[in-house]
Amino acid sequence: xxxxxxxxxxxxxxxxxxxxxxxxxxxxxxxxxxxxxxxxxxxxxxxxxxxxxxxxxxxxxxxxxxxxxxxxxxxxxxxxxxxxxxxxxxxxxxxxxxxxxxxxxxxxxxxxxxxxxxxxxxxxxxxxxxxxxxxxxxxxxxxxxxxxxxxxxxxxxxxxxxxxxxxxxxxxxxxxxxxxxxxxxxxxxxxxxxxxxxxxxxxxxxxxxxxxxxxxxxxxxxxxxxxxxxxxxxxxxxxxxxxxxxxxxxxxxxxxxxxxxxxxxxxxxxxxxxxxxxxxxxxxxxxxxxxxxxxxxxxxxxxxxxxxxxxxxxxxxxxxxxxxxxxxxxxxxxxxxxxxxxxxxxxxxxxxxxxxxxxxxxxxxxxxxxxxxxxxxxxxxxxxxxxxxxxxxxxxxxxxxxxxxxxxxxxxxxxx
Amino acid sequence: xxxxxxxxxxxxxxxxxxxxxxxxxxxxxxxxxxxxxxxxxxxxxxxxxxxxxxxxxxxxxxxxxxxxxxxxxxxxxxxxxxxxxxxxxxxxxxxxxxxxxxxxxxxxxxxxxxxxxxxxxxxxxxxxxxxxxxxxxxxxxxxxxxxxxxxxxxxxxxxxxxxxxxxxxxxxxxxxxxxxxxxxxxxxxxxxxxxxxxxxxxxxxxxxxxxxxxxxxxxxxxxxxxxxxxxxxxxxxxxxxxxxxxxxxxxxxxxxxxxxxxxxxxxxxxxxxxxxxxxxxxxxxxxxxxxxxxxxxxxxxxxxxxxxxxxxxxxxxxxxxxxxxxxxxxxxxxxxxxxxxxxxxxxxxxxxxxxxxxxxxxxxxxxxxxxxxxxxxxxxxxxxxxxxxxxxxxxxxxxxxxxxxxxxxxxxxxxx
Numbered sequence: 001x002x003x004x005x006x007x008x009x010x011x012x013x014x015x016x017x018x019x020x021x022x023x024x025x026x027x028x029x030x031x032x033x034x035x036x037x038x039x040x041x042x043x044x045x046x047x048x049x050x051x052x053x054x055x056x057x058x059x060x061x062x063x064x065x066x067x068x069x070x071x072x073x074x075x076x077x078x079x080x081x082x083x084x085x086x087x088x089x090x091x092x093x094x095x096x097x098x099x100x101x102x103x104x105x106x107x108x109x110x111x112x113x114x115x116x117x118x119x120x121x122x123x124x125x126x127x128x129x130x131x132x133x134x135x136x137x138x139x140x141x142x143x144x145x146x147x148x149x150x151x152x153x154x155x156x157x158x159x160x161x162x163x164x165x166x167x168x169x170x171x172x173x174x175x176x177x178x179x180x181x182x183x184x185x186x187x188x189x190x191x192x193x194x195x196x197x198x199x200x201x202x203x204x205x206x207x208x209x210x211x212x213x214x215x216x217x218x219x220x221x222x223x224x225x226x227x228x229x230x231x232x233x234x235x236x237x238x239x240x241x242x243x244x245x246x247x248x249x250x251x252x253x254x255x256x257x258x259x260x261x262x263x264x265x266x267x268x269x270x271x272x273x274x275x276x277x278x279x280x281x282x283x284x285x286x287x288x289x290x291x292x293x294x295x296x297x298x299x300x301x302x303x304x305x306x307x308x309x310x311x312x313x314x315x316x317x318x319x320x321x322x323x324x325x326x327x328x329x330x331x332x333x334x335x336x337x338x339x340x341x342x343x344x345x346x347x348x349x350x351x352x353x354x355x356x357x358x359x360x361x362x363x364x365x366x367x368x369x370x371x372x373x374x375x376x377x378x379x380x381x382x383x384x385x386x387x388x389x390x391x392x393x394x395x396x397x398x399x400x401x402x403x404x405x406x407x408x409x410x411x412x413x414x415x416x
Numbered sequence: 417x418x419x420x421x422x423x424x425x426x427x428x429x430x431x432x433x434x435x436x437x438x439x440x441x442x443x444x445x446x447x448x449x450x451x452x453x454x455x456x457x458x459x460x461x462x463x464x465x466x467x468x469x470x471x472x473x474x475x476x477x478x479x480x481x482x483x484x485x486x487x488x489x490x491x492x493x494x495x496x497x498x499x500x501x502x503x504x505x506x507x508x509x510x511x512x513x514x515x516x517x518x519x520x521x522x523x524x525x526x527x528x529x530x531x532x533x534x535x536x537x538x539x540x541x542x543x544x545x546x547x548x549x550x551x552x553x554x555x556x557x558x559x560x561x562x563x564x565x566x567x568x569x570x571x572x573x574x575x576x577x578x579x580x581x582x583x584x585x586x587x588x589x590x591x592x593x594x595x596x597x598x599x600x601x602x603x604x605x606x607x608x609x610x611x612x613x614x615x616x617x618x619x620x621x622x623x624x625x626x627x628x629x630x631x632x633x634x635x636x637x638x639x640x641x642x643x644x645x646x647x648x649x650x651x652x653x654x655x656x657x658x659x660x661x662x663x664x665x666x667x668x669x670x671x672x673x674x675x676x677x678x679x680x681x682x683x684x685x686x687x688x689x690x691x692x693x694x695x696x697x698x699x700x701x702x703x704x705x706x707x708x709x710x711x712x713x714x715x716x717x718x719x720x721x722x723x724x725x726x727x728x729x730x731x732x733x734x735x736x737x738x739x740x741x742x743x744x745x746x747x748x749x750x751x752x753x754x755x756x757x758x759x760x761x762x763x764x765x766x767x768x769x770x771x772x773x774x775x776x777x778x779x780x781x782x783x784x785x786x787x788x789x790x791x792x793x794x795x796x797x798x799x800x801x802x803x804x805x806x807x808x809x810x811x812x813x814x815x816x817x818x819x820x821x822x823x824x825x826x827x828x829x830x831x832x
Contacts, residue, residue, distance in 0.1 A: 013778030092459035362429030
């Protein structure tokens with residue numbers, strides 16, 4: 001599955017990078033207080049008197065190491081810099097179903113200097129959905145919005161304080177879980193001093209209910225009677241992203257103005273991919289556009305857009321749903337029987353010939369009873385068993401373990 | 417490179433397993449005092465009052481996690497159990513050239529219950545050498561011996577104490593580095609109370625000097641005038657391994673009785689692969705046969721044989737030797753030019769058609785000057801640039817960036 005995701009990322013020209021699992025603690029904490037639980041590491045036999053070494057921690061995501069990497073290698077990179085990164089990350093949270101302390105993330109991002117075309121926001125959405133398709137995950141829709149829409153909308157409603165807008169955005173973020181009524185109430189409570197808090201709450205919830213195809217978006221937002229330049233820009237960007245997704249043939253993506261990604265530092269496009277028949281499972285893929293990747297490490301403005309596939313969560317779900325076949329205990333296509341000790345050279349030479357042709361081959365290690373050798377293939381789920389001749393006059397045969405059919409075969413021409 | 421190693425392991429029917437990076441500290445220390453520097457991990461925001469959690473550490477090799485895995489999943493495994501494991505490991509040693517604190521190991525092992533045919537010792541050697549071949553590493557010879565040879569030889573010389581024999585084995589282990597004379601002196605000093613310590617030292621060094629093809633081995637050892645049943649068994653095993661390696665077509669393997677792997681707990685076959693023209697670099701691959709994998713975790717006798725490719729060390733050497741081409745900054749085969757904003761749909765549709773055919777394709781993001789777009793391909797090392805038509809009447813052309821030749825092309829038929 002990871003290979004297929006990787007192949008999809010590379011088919012769009014994203015380059016692979018890997019960074020150490022360990023970063024200096026000050027790098028991990030560079031963006032200020034993090035809500036991610038960090039694991040620190042220490043040598044068991046640390047020499048207390050040595051001192052002077054930086055404190056180290058395991059990375060809790062792939063964004064911070066990527067930012068450090070871009071800052072460190074800035075002069076060697078060609079921008080727009082397109083990279084993917086598939087690694088384990090660690091968080092010291094309480095483990096539960098779908099939440100692990102060690103898990104694999106598949107991140108794909110593109111970074112520009114000073115600015116980055118919004119067409120990349122469409123490319124990132126397309127590559128993520130195509131990666132899901134490549135691993136046979138269907139029934140997922142990518143819900144897309146743009147932070148500027150809700151933010152501009154709230155400014156249009158006179159919400160001048162950024163902290164107030166953040167409170168509303170965070171409340172909207174939970175709308176899929178808690179429903180429209182409770183979200184509206186939460187927004188009202190979050191803006192106690194404002195005379196029009198009821199209007200803001202009601203209209204925000206109406207805005208968040210707008211889901212659907214491109215054409216009607218601007219009209220449906222206009223009907224709410226709120227105007228603001230940032231709102232207009234956000235809608236235009238979202239429409240451009242959707243238009244490009246059509247060009248790219250990405251069908252399962254939809255505008256959804258309830259998408260806020262409230263706890264992340266996105267500034268434009270935001271995405272969330274969810275199972276259509278199981279939205280409560282949460283996001284399978286998520287990401288968005290950010291203004292500045294590596295401001296903590298380098299004095300350059302590096303805007304980017306990225307999306308992340310939560311591979312371990314997805315894999316655990318597929319395993320639980322029995323959508324992954326776990327019956328095969330060997331990658332082998334074939335087991336070659338050893339008829340007698342004298343025929344070992346014949347068996348090994350044939351195995352190498354089949355391997356050279358690209359087949360995966362196990363050879364049985366001892367001239368035991370044929371039934372026992374076949375039983376080994378059966379227990380390991382190896383689909384074909386090869387019977388070499390018992391003497392130089394004999395010929396080769398292959399047994400198809402599923403049908404039981406046994407047919408003559410030649411190492412240079414056999415096919416499953 | 418990792419993909420190719422993996423494909424080689426799977427071509428012999430080894431199954432992939434991955435284990436967590438983190439194990440309980442008592443698992444990591446189960447084999448008693450370790451000379452490996454372990455990193456422990458701890459939550460930065462650990463709740464001091466919680467307590468009760470096991471202490472955790474990062475694995476320092478892939479053998480201990482494998483042993484824990486086999487013990488834990490014993491009833492689900494089919495034996496002989498053939499697995500490979502390619503993961504990062506961590507050691508808190510002082511970093512230096514070719515020594516990292518975080519590095520990737522590629523381990524391949526086969527485990528039996530109670531006993532395991534010596535033919536697997538040949539299979540493991542073959543798969544390791546074939547993996548090196550698959551990643552283009554040549555000029556490596558696998559030096560093979562069997563611990564029973566040196567151990568039996570020393571018993572035949574009357575060295576009854578196991579600790580004395582270990583001292584000699586450890587001294588022999590350094591012979592390639594320090595030379596025969598110093599090794600002989602070290603052995604004498606290590607056996608001060610023994611009247612025949614000079615004879616033992618001299619003959620051990622003579623034994624260790626035996627290197628060469630199969631046929632002459634037993635004769636050359638016999639010429640030293642030492643007899644012991646374990647010595648006889650060790651020589652027979654080594655000859656069987658070499659004989660099977662011939663059947664498997666593994667040319668670059670040689671008997672070398674100086675191979676001792678002195679600090680590891682091997683009991684039979686021992687291997688070390690070294691560069692022929694740079695033996696001082698140390699072992700690229702190493703491994704051997706062990707009597708009991710998981711005795712610390714399960715009351716079963718599980719003998720095995722394994723070999724490990726020190727991938728990070730090897731990679732660092734290849735990089736330093738400029739044997740790896742690092743000029744390509746994108747995996748893309750092609751960059752498609754964007755002639756104008758109006759032609760974007762045409763560009764994106766063509767990109768998807770080429771990707772469907774298996775090509776890796778970048779599309780340029782903005783209708784900038786053609787020279788700038790070509791410059792991007794040049795800077796990223798993308799070998800071909802695709803020029804879509806500027807209007808519906810035009811046709812597609814592809815420029816080969818190395819030759820400069822520009823020829824008509826069609827998305828359904830183009831080949832590099």
